[in-house]
Amino acid sequence: MVNEAMASGQSLSLDSRIMDDVNQIEAQVLALEMLLLRVAADSSAGPGPQASILKIRGSELQQELARLQMLVAGPDAWAYDPAWMRQESDFHGPGAEFDLGAAATYFDNRKTTIYGGTNEIQKGIIVKHIIGV
């Protein structure tokens, strides 16, 4: 999406602020992956605060990714009609295909920090494991 050339011949990959955002999120995804592998490799340790940390960071990153996709789509994420998602529709929105539903995905992902144990519940579990209150 970022590399897609625009009508002017430019692409968003030349925009240092967009690329900062892309690289930060990429680094955070890699960090989460490493933490996940460490937790999985150390299965003898029994349940600990790590699982809750993974849930919180995973949910937050999903939201961050959806936000970045919407940002990169820019005005193309603005137009929206649920009918464009259906196969029988001839018109699939004015923007590129990858922009279709970028805003819908962003708003849908708001739920990830309140399902499967809200961030508040998961943070409560972490506190219990670490300081036992």
Place this chain on the structure above:
Amino acid sequence: MDFALSEEQRMLTDSLHRVMSEQWGFSERRARFAQGKLDRGAWQQLAELGVAGLLVPEEHGGFGESPASMLVVHQTLGRGMVSEPVIPSAVMAVTMLAALEQTPVAAQWLSAHAEGQAVLSVAWQEAGERFSTEPLSTQLQANGDGLVLNGRKRYVWHAAGSDAMIVTARLDGEMALVLVPTQANGVTLQDYPTFDLARCADVVLTMSS
């Protein structure tokens, strides 16, 4: 600097606040947008509350208010989840016209806007571009005594509900602004919904004068 609201700002937002809380709730909003087109009655009500004329200079029947007044008005409009074309029409288009207020055409549209009789939009985005403010493919060319306008604009906010659009075009390599009546010959709209249940449109222009 004094950040307190002036007496006029407080009066303006007090009456707006009351109407927003009492008459611009979620179900009213749904009903307005279910029509699939701009509700001119709702627009007229906003105009009567002073929203349409807020930035229109006083000599054209507006209030000639500052951006600071716009801020408090928009905070109040947020309470009513207003997606009517306040930003494209009462802010963007009016600000552009006010900068050219010495021309008769601009004066005429500014007065009509202050009365709630005109809705304007700004057509500046084009296909294949994101975040660019420069017109690329829309061209304005001299043709004998007249002008020829050709191009395609995208995401023209509330274009179908507007009376005229301010279109950006290239004229001899420079940016030019053209005021195009929405119903004029040579204007074709493809109207579609946006995520906030408002409308915008792709606009194809093949016009000559």
